[in-house]
Each structure stands twice: as C-alpha cells, then as structure tokens.
Amino acid sequence: MPYLKPRGEGQPDAWGAEAAARGGKGTQRIVHAGEVPAPDTVADLLGLTAGDPVVVRRRVIELDGEPCELTDTYYPVTIARGTPLAETGKIRGGAVTLLAGLGHTGVRVREDVTARMPDAGEREALRLGPDEPVLRLNRVTLDGEGRPIQADMMLMPAHRQQLRYEIRIG
Numbered sequence: 014m015p016y017l018k019p020r021g022e023g024q025p026d027a028w029g030a031e032a033a034a035r036g037g038k039g040t041q042r043i044v045h046a047g048e049v050p051a052p053d054t055v056a057d058l059l060g061l062t063a064g065d066p067v068v069v070r071r072r073v074i075e076l077d078g079e080p081c082e083l084t085d086t087y088y089p090v091t092i093a094r095g096t097p098l099a100e101t102g103k104i105r106g107g108a109v110t111l112l113a114g115l116g117h118t119g120v121r122v123r124e125d126v127t128a129r130m131p132d133a134g135e136r137e138a139l140r141l142g143p144d145e146p147v148l149r150l151n152r153v154t155l156d157g158e159g160r161p162i163q164a165d166m167m168l169m170p171a172h173r174q175q176l177r178y179e180i181r182i183g
Contacts, residue, residue, distance in 0.1 A: 045071040058153040058164040068093035119154035
C-alpha cells in the first residue's frame with residue numbers, strides 16, 4: 014500500500030514509482046486546490062456537516078499522457094488550512110508524507126467501490142466513449158484515534174483498472 018505510507022527522503026511519489034516499475038510514466042496535474050464547502054459524501058467520510066469548509070486538491074492522474082483517474086482529495090481545514098495541501102504546487106514526497114510531518118499519520122483505511130456511468134464532464138476528462146462505465150472508489154484515512162484525516166474520491170475508467178486488495182486476517 015505505497016499510496017498510504019509516507020515516502021522516505023528523496024523517494025519519488027508512489028504513482029510515479031509504480032508507473033516506472035511497469036515501464037510507463039505516471040504524472041498528475043493539480044487542476045484546483047483550496048477551500049470548498051464539503052459535499053454530503055465528503056462530510057460523512059470526514060465526520061463533518063455538509064457545507065462545512067474543507068480543503069480539496071483536485072487532480073487528473075495520467076499514465077503516459079493519458080488520463081486514467083480523476084481524484085479529489087479532501088482534508089479537514091483544521092489540518093490543511095495554510096499548508097501546501099491548500100495550494101496547487103506539487104508536494105515533495107506527496108501529501109501523505111506532508112500529513113505525517115504535520116503529526117497526522119493514517120493507521121486505518123476504509124474504501125467503498127461502486128460502478129456507474131460517467132456524466133458528460135467526466136466522460137470528456139477521461140476520454141471515454143458513451144457506453145464505458147467508471148469505478149468510483151471513496152476512501153477515508155483514519156489516524157490512531159479513529160479521527161478522519163483525509164478523504165479521497167477517485168473516478169476511474171472501469172476497463173482500464175484492476176483493483177487489488179490484500180487483507181491481513183486476525
């Protein structure tokens with residue numbers, strides 16, 4: 014689960030490293046960062062009231078120049094306001110590493126995966142045909158006290174994805 018662990022000094026971001034290991038080039042474009050009112054789903058994941066302010070980073074994830082995922086990552090303003098999370102610049106080591114540096118380390122993750130047809134904007138951003146479904150993965154990361162520190166809303170073309178889970182029993 015390299016996306017959930019802080020990176021070591023000088024390590025590339027997890028997506029870039031994974032893509033390179035498979036012979037590709039993984040990049041991401043930050044299309045928006047800043048405070049927004051929490052949508053209902055995000056408020057539920059972060060334990061807030063809908064409309065409360067949150068910080069969002071909206072990104073287009075690309076593999077070899079092709080969009081493969083739309084990801085909106087939300088943070089409580091008590092954690093992210095005034096930090097690089099609220100800005101459009103690239104974060105050295107990634108957001109998880111920055112969060113750990115701020116004293117917020119995830120120890121548990123909950124994910125929900127659903128499938129649906131994309132809306133017109135999503136279809137265009139992901140360069141999909143009219144009959145191609147998407148997977149929606151909603152993830153919340155919780156700290157050692159069970160407090161939500163990050164919520165990710167990922168949208169991926171279903172035919173270009175494989176989700177793998179490894180779960181320790183006991």
